Amino acid sequence: MSNESSATTTLDTDRRVFDYMQGYLMCSLFAALESAGVLDDLAATGLRPSEVGSNKFLTTATFEYLAQRGVVSTDDGDRYRLTEFGRAVHADRGYLVWLTGGYGEALTAFADLLTDKQTFGKDIDRNVRWVAVGSAIIGKQDLWPHVADVVREFEFHHIADLGCGNGHYLISLCHEVGVAGMGVDISPDACAEAEREVSKAGLSDRIRIIEADAGNLKAVPGIDDIDLVITFFFLHEVLEHGYDVLVAYLRQIQESLPKGAHMLTAEVGPPEFDKDSPELFTPEYALTQALMEQKLLDEDGWRRAFTDAGFEVRQVIRPELPEARIILAKKPD
Numbered sequence: 114m115s116n117e118s119s120a121t122t123t124l125d126t127d128r129r130v131f132d133y134m135q136g137y138l139m140c141s142l143f144a145a146l147e148s149a150g151v152l153d154d155l156a157a158t159g160l161r162p163s164e165v166g167s168n169k170f171l172t173t174a175t176f177e178y179l180a181q182r183g184v185v186s187t188d189d190g191d192r193y194r195l196t197e198f199g200r201a202v203h204a205d206r207g208y209l210v211w212l213t214g215g216y217g218e219a220l221t222a223f224a225d226l227l228t229d230k231q232t233f234g235k236d237i238d239r240n241v242r243w244v245a246v247g248s249a250i251i252g253k254q255d256l257w258p259h260v261a262d263v264v265r266e267f268e269f270h271h272i273a274d275l276g277c278g279n280g281h282y283l284i285s286l287c288h289e290v291g292v293a294g295m296g297v298d299i300s301p302d303a304c305a306e307a308e309r310e311v312s313k314a315g316l317s318d319r320i321r322i323i324e325a326d327a328g329n330l331k332a333v334p335g336i337d338d339i340d341l342v343i344t345f346f347f348l349h350e351v352l353e354h355g356y357d358v359l360v361a362y363l364r365q366i367q368e369s370l371p372k373g374a375h376m377l378t379a380e381v382g383p384p385e386f387d388k389d390s391p392e393l394f395t396p397e398y399a400l401t402q403a404l405m406e407q408k409l410l411d412e413d414g415w416r417r418a419f420t421d422a423g424f425e426v427r428q429v430i431r432p433e434l435p436e437a438r439i440i441l442a443k444k445p446d
């Protein structure tokens with residue numbers, strides 16, 4: 114008879130830490146596949162590992178991992194396709210691309226940022242291109258249908274998109290409503306991405322992209338012809354300098370617009386600590402914005418800021434993007 118004994122431990126499958134590990138890898142892989150330019154092909158036709166990159170070992174291991182986690186499956190040789198679950202994650206990929214592509218480097222260097230060994234904005238920065246691309250994918254799915262409905266209710270001819278990122282709202286508006294516009298962004302990378310998108314959409318004759326600080330409207334040529342200003346996820350960058358600076362900026366916009374002109378904005382509110390329901394997104398959003406020392410305003414705060422600047426708030430919409438608000442304001446007739 115053997116003296117060996119064996120002990121069996123019951124596994125606790127509720128240990129959330131393993132969900133976080135999975136989430137971290139999932140976020141990194143979706144952002145990597147988007148950045149490698151192959152995610153849309155994976156969604157449309159499926160992919161072989163060799164179509165993703167030349168590192169055979171790692172590309173194969175990546176698809177095996179995604180298959181183990183139920184994101185892809187293969188039934189004909191080595192071509193992998195998204196499963197139903199994979200399609201659901203793909204539809205929401207903008208959030209993953211925005212977080213990992215945009216802020217991944219800063220999150221890796223977080224210890225140095227906490228201790229001031231490195232300074233955000235100087236030694237390390239967000240990747241504005243991937244912030245813009247992620248933001249565009251999120252916007253298309255979770256905001257654009259509401260934006261398209263709102264703009265049908267009034268007339269406009271010239272749009273200025275301040276902090277335009279890759280210009281996707283401007284492009285969609287000019288496309289669907291048949292108007293002209295300008296996109297202004299301070300980031301050369303965002304402007305280059307916007308130029309590419311404008312040209313791809315065949316709208317170079319109707320949309321100008323201007324690399325400038327939209328905080329100084331006087332530096333933006335052609336602003337006097339504008340009758341719709343849009344600012345999507347840009348105004349909190351102005352709020353960074355204080356509520357009074359935000360109101361002064363909105364007043365400057367209000368005064369440069371003709372009577373009856375509109376301003377359309379979208380922003381995410383801060384987390385509500387005393388809420389019963391779980392916060393889906395705002396704590397993560399608030400922490401990334403804290404890298405830039407940016408604070409967030411809730412719906413009442415935005416209503417007050419627009420009103421203090423002389424606008425009438427006409428409509429506030431809650432889109433699918435958690436805790437976001439789309440605000441339509443008008444300069445009185």
Ligand SMILES: C[S@@+](CC[C@H](N)C(=O)[O-])C[C@H]1O[C@@H](n2cnc3c(N)ncnc32)[C@H](O)[C@@H]1O
Pocket residue numbers: 241244245248249252275276277278279280297298299300303325326327328344345346347350
């Ligand atoms: C979160 S992104 C939003 C981009 C786009 N509006 C969207 O919703 O997809 C914010 C953008 O504002 C730009 N930005 C920040 N400060 C700016 C400034 N002072 N003037 C112009 N653009 C600015 C950033 O470069 C970035 O592209």
